[in-house]
Amino acid sequence: MWQQLYAELKDNNFMVVAVAEESRGADHARPWIEQAQSGYWQLIDTEHRLEDLYNLVNVPQAIWIDEAGRIVRPPESAGSTDHFRRMDLATRTMTPEDQAERLAARQAYLDAVRAWVRTGEHALPADAARAGLPKVTPAIAEARARFRLGVWLRANGRAAQGDLQMAEASRLHPESWSLWRQAADLDEVGKASGPDFWKRVHALGDKPYYPPPRL
Amino acid sequence: MTKVLTPLAEHDVATRDGLWMSPVDAERVTGWSLKPEGMCRPDLCVPLPASALGANEVDVAAFWKKLGGPVVASERGDVWALGAPADERNAALEGLEAPDFTLPDIDGVPRALSQLRGRKVFLATWASW
Secondary structure (H helix, E strand, C coil), X not given: CCHHHHHHHHHHCEEEEEEEECCCCHHHHHHHHHHHCCCCEEEEECCCHHHHHHCCCCCCEEEEXXXXXXXXXXXXXXXXXXXXXXXXXXXXXXXXXXXXXXXXXHHHHHHHHHHHHHHCCCCCCHHHHHHCCCCCCHHHHHHHHHHHHHHHHHHCCCHHHHHHHHHHHHHHCCCCHHHHHHHHHHHCXXXXXXXXXXXXXXXXXXXXXXXXXXX | CEXXXXXXXXXXXXXXXXXXXXXXXXXXXXXXXXXXCEEEECCEEECCCHHHEECCEEEHHHHHXXXXXXXXXXXXXXXXXXXXXXXXXXXXHHCCECCCCXXXXXXXCEEEHHHHCCCEXXXXXXXXX
């Protein structure tokens, strides 16, 4: 997904780290990773540790980190948009206008990454970067612990008990699409984007699924 | 044996009545060691209530809750998870130093974010689901 960006910028002291939030394990992510033939790091995160550390709620989200290891942009939607919400579900197609807008938004995001790597543009001052961080609440912290427990129970032949923990995790942290969709996928591949997913998306109403980055 | 999951590891520990365990195991699981002042790390000690201290044992669940961290267990009570306290996560993020992590690549080779110091890093998630 990021290979072109990486190839263009790798000689500018730049690295892409793509982390698969994949509780089914490395073998499940392998076909995508092998097809991508990426020169950048492709890592496997079966327990969603990165989401715990960085307080993430969806994929793809990205964090920009400078040469000194400092966060210069908080977690943001990484090039994906909400146009999919208007697609025709019967044919799984978007209008040409929506497709064009979606591509343009993605392009604008990639251009922003390019500008940052080359000139430092779009890196936020500390106060602004901090202001963009969503707060971890005690409910979110408990949701992470329950999710971790659920993944372990599922991986150890206790699927029904694992599902209970994951359902509780989603109840505690309803804004996390990753917790809900990962649990659905563990139940059955494909369920993460099935009818229940669309019901949840519709229930968002005016709220975004992928909040646009404030570039 | 009881299984205890922490954000970065899992441990098999002898426990009774929840997460009462020896101070040696408590240190192995939490990274905090029992001293006269309470549970300590090199930089900090947290006093323990008398109700969380026994003869050569510590109630790790009570200690962890005192730290503000979530403590959850399987229905059978044989598997526990201790989560990172919300305040600890917020403080780490608000410091803006990107939290370090080590994760395996597709061949199982561990990679740490800190190995990339000196480069700009675009850190992005994805999933097959």
